[in-house]
Amino acid sequence: MSQGSPAPAATAVIRARGLEKQYGLLRALEPLDLAVGDGESLAIFGPNGAGKTTLMRMLSLALRPSGGTLELSGQDARRQARRLRGAIGVISHRLHLYARLTALENLLFFGRMYGVRDPEPRAESLLAELGLAHRAEDPMGSFSRGMQQRLALARCLIHDPRLVFLDEPFTGLDPVAADLLRGILERLREERRTLVITTHNLPLGLELSDRWMILGGGRKLDEGTSDVAPDAFEAHYRSMVGGRP
Amino acid sequence: MKAPANGAGFVTTARLVAAKDLRLEWRTLDSLAGMLLFALIVLVVYSFAFDGAMNRELGARFLIPGILWTVVTFSGLISFSRAFQNETADDTLTALRLAPVDRGAIYTGKLLAVLVKLAALETVTVPLTALFFSFDLAPHAGPLVLVLVLHTVGLAVLGTLTGAIAARVGRGEALTAILLLPAAAPLLISAVETTGAVLGGEPLASIRAWLLGSLGFAMLFFCVAVLTFDYVLEE
Amino acid sequence: MSSTPNWLERSLYPLLVLTTAGMVGALWLIFLHAPEEKVMGAVQKLFYFHVPAAIMTYAAVAVLLIGSIAYLWTRDVRWDNLSIAATECGLFFCGMVLITGPIWGRPAWGVWWTWEARLTTTLVLWILLAAAILVRSYADNRELGARLASVLGILAAIDIYIIRKAVEWFRGMHPTVFKPGAERDVDPAIGQAFGATSLVFILLFLLLLAVTYREAQLRDRAERLTQALGR
Numbered sequence: 001m002s003q004g005s006p007a008p009a010a011t012a013v014i015r016a017r018g019l020e021k022q023y024g025l026l027r028a029l030e031p032l033d034l035a036v037g038d039g040e041s042l043a044i045f046g047p048n049g050a051g052k053t054t055l056m057r058m059l060s061l062a063l064r065p066s067g068g069t070l071e072l073s074g075q076d077a078r079r080q081a082r083r084l085r086g087a088i089g090v091i092s093h094r095l096h097l098y099a100r101l102t103a104l105e106n107l108l109f110f111g112r113m114y115g116v117r118d119p120e121p122r123a124e125s126l127l128a129e130l131g132l133a134h135r136a137e138d139p140m141g142s143f144s145r146g147m148q149q150r151l152a153l154a155r156c157l158i159h160d161p162r163l164v165f166l167d168e169p170f171t172g173l174d175p176v177a178a179d180l181l182r183g184i185l186e187r188l189r190e191e192r193r194t195l196v197i198t199t200h201n202l203p204l205g206l207e208l209s210d211r212w213m214i215l216g217g218g219r220k221l222d223e224g225t226s227d228v229a230p231d232a233f234e235a236h237y238r239s240m241v242g243g244r245p
Numbered sequence: 246m247k248a249p250a251n252g253a254g255f256v257t258t259a260r261l262v263a264a265k266d267l268r269l270e271w272r273t274l275d276s277l278a279g280m281l282l283f284a285l286i287v288l289v290v291y292s293f294a295f296d297g298a299m300n301r302e303l304g305a306r307f308l309i310p311g312i313l314w315t316v317v318t319f320s321g322l323i324s325f326s327r328a329f330q331n332e333t334a335d336d337t338l339t340a341l342r343l344a345p346v347d348r349g350a351i352y353t354g355k356l357l358a359v360l361v362k363l364a365a366l367e368t369v370t371v372p373l374t375a376l377f378f379s380f381d382l383a384p385h386a387g388p389l390v391l392v393l394v395l396h397t398v399g400l401a402v403l404g405t406l407t408g409a410i411a412a413r414v415g416r417g418e419a420l421t422a423i424l425l426l427p428a429a430a431p432l433l434i435s436a437v438e439t440t441g442a443v444l445g446g447e448p449l450a451s452i453r454a455w456l457l458g459s460l461g462f463a464m465l466f467f468c469v470a471v472l473t474f475d476y477v478l479e480e
Numbered sequence: 481m482s483s484t485p486n487w488l489e490r491s492l493y494p495l496l497v498l499t500t501a502g503m504v505g506a507l508w509l510i511f512l513h514a515p516e517e518k519v520m521g522a523v524q525k526l527f528y529f530h531v532p533a534a535i536m537t538y539a540a541v542a543v544l545l546i547g548s549i550a551y552l553w554t555r556d557v558r559w560d561n562l563s564i565a566a567t568e569c570g571l572f573f574c575g576m577v578l579i580t581g582p583i584w585g586r587p588a589w590g591v592w593w594t595w596e597a598r599l600t601t602t603l604v605l606w607i608l609l610a611a612a613i614l615v616r617s618y619a620d621n622r623e624l625g626a627r628l629a630s631v632l633g634i635l636a637a638i639d640i641y642i643i644r645k646a647v648e649w650f651r652g653m654h655p656t657v658f659k660p661g662a663e664r665d666v667d668p669a670i671g672q673a674f675g676a677t678s679l680v681f682i683l684l685f686l687l688l689l690a691v692t693y694r695e696a697q698l699r700d701r702a703e704r705l706t707q708a709l710g711r
Binding site for chain 3: 022023026027066
Binding site for chain 1: 251252253257258261269273334335336337339342343344346347479480
């Protein structure tokens with residue numbers, strides 16, 4: 001199933017060469033090459049402890065790599081980190097929101113931190129879009145898990161990022177909330193934003209991506225394009241990671 | 246891909262972080278309640294330790310400075326260690342790391358919020374100390390405020406940095422105290438010395454060197470903290 | 481990370497021999513060659529240990545400052561190993577100062593401990609160095625510990641400099657030995673013994689620094705091997 005790396009060379013928004021992470025002595029990620037084109041969506045699969053989150057955190061400039069180079073939009077990520085962060089949105093299973101602030105206050109705080117010019121109308125339209133307008137003045141802590149995740153999505157999008165990283169975004173969501181999130185992710189793809197997503201749900205991951213990559217034991221095991229039959233892919237995935245889910 | 250929006254500038258970031266922290270504090274009284282109650286109980290313990298007779302014999306200027314600054318320092322520890330512990334619940338610390346802002350500005354914002362809390366603490370505890378140990382503060386109010394402000398700023402500058410370091414390794418007040426108190430030793434010596442002088446009615450000119458020294462101390466460590474904070478915050 | 485630098489290991493033994501020989505020589509100079517001081521008596525001999533230990537403490541802090549800044553700059557674990565070595569050596573010499581000080585202070589000042597400025601400084605420094613080791617051990621991973629300890633190392637070095645300056649304001653009762661420019665009315669043998677002891681302390685500092693550095697290196701290696709086995 002391996003098809004090499006079909007990423008377009010010139011228009012890569014994310015380009016990593018020999019990217020690695022070592023926590024002191026513990027090696028979390030072996031040197032890895034990666035390229036994601038503009039408007040492309042990449043799904044990263046792998047068992048727990050494969051290095052997915054470490055990779056995501058480095059790509060989203062939350063974590064400093066121990067080695068290798070990372071370029072985002074053709075700019076050196078280490079040197080331009082602060083500027084590039086303005087183009088990045090992140091969602092993970094942690095909410096990154098303040099429970100004691102209201103939905104609106106959360107969005108306004110992060111909107112202003114990101115230098116969004118008119119944060120109020122932007123925040124209100126996002127809340128309306130995500131079906132949270134009626135709870136705008138309620139503290140985030142009082143929300144259901146699905147609503148919290150939607151608010152996290154609004155926070156991620158408040159500054160209109162071109163690059164969106166989603167680390168296990170479906171974890172803990174009920175089917176209705178998951179459907180809603182899926183719809184939003186599909187819209188993000190239509191808007192030609194660049195997406196990187198990790199998930200344990202293989203069919204869903206394939207559906208939401210153009211290309212996939214399998215990580216295991218801190219290294220890239222395989223990669224290819226997502227136009228494959230989910231069943232065949234699942235069998236392939238199991239053979240790659242040794243049967244573990 | 247269009248150019249990303251630039252994040253908030255240094256001053257704006259500091260203001261946003263401070264306002265956010267104070268709003269959360271106002272809603273939960275998370276550190277202030279603990280600080281005030283702790284200050285109160287320490288004062289009560291001191292009143293057992295130093296009874297009225299000893300106070301009269303020694304004179305307030307020899308007793309009150311020590312009491313005042315131990316109360317402020319130990320209660321302040323609560324606000325120092327909470328300053329970054331309040332970012333752990335939903336991993337908002339990562340959200341702050343992801344923001345396209347200067348990390349020294351995040352430190353500055355935290356520092357400003359801590360200073361407001363300390364100001365609130367001192368507004369209550371200083372008069373209370375005077376009351377408990379029957380000392381008339383009114384004639385010395387002006388110089389005393391100057392001494393309090395200068396040394397509180399220095400204490401908070403170091404406290405916010407050491408509180409952040411303690412929070413990064415998952416520890417609270419105890420480790421903050423171990424890191425802060427030795428480092429703040431010169432500041433505390435100066436605080437007690439100058440407070441005593443002010444309460445004794447000595448002119449400010451006589452303690453000018455101490456005051457300038459603690460101002461320099463605060464400014465120096467503020468610069469150190471802003472420059473090194475990136476390394477403390479980094480994941 | 482580099483593999484074993486053989487030159488370090490090879491230099492340990494000559495250094496050890498040299499330091500031991502130096503110690504024997506210095507002890508001879510101190511106890512048999514230099515005369516007993518008239519005012520203080522035998523307890524003055526402590527000064528040959530106390531003062532060089534204090535100087536080596538400050539040398540260790542200087543090395544710590546260099547290691548800390550260099551680590552944050554380069555993120556090279558070798559600099560952090562140097563910081564670890566400097567912290568541990570600093571703690572050792574600082575402890576020596578703290579122990580010899582009161583033994584001397586009791587007959588000289590009449591008290592074991594006094595909150596004299598330089599004594600306070602030394603205690604504060606000892607706590608700061610110990611706290612840096614504590615923070616390292618609390619950190620989840622080596623990298624975080626190294627980073628936080630480096631920030632603390634910078635903080636401690638600057639702080640100690642400031643406290644030293646504050647000493648001059650305090651005008652403490654700590655004796656100043658060998659005042660620069662002052663008339664020296666001491667037996668030349670005392671000066672010889674002091675000079676020799678200082679040299680031996682420099683050797684001892686280098687030896688301990690090399691041993692603790694090597695130990696940090698070996699600990700890393702053991703850690704790596706354990707992980708390799710665990711995979």
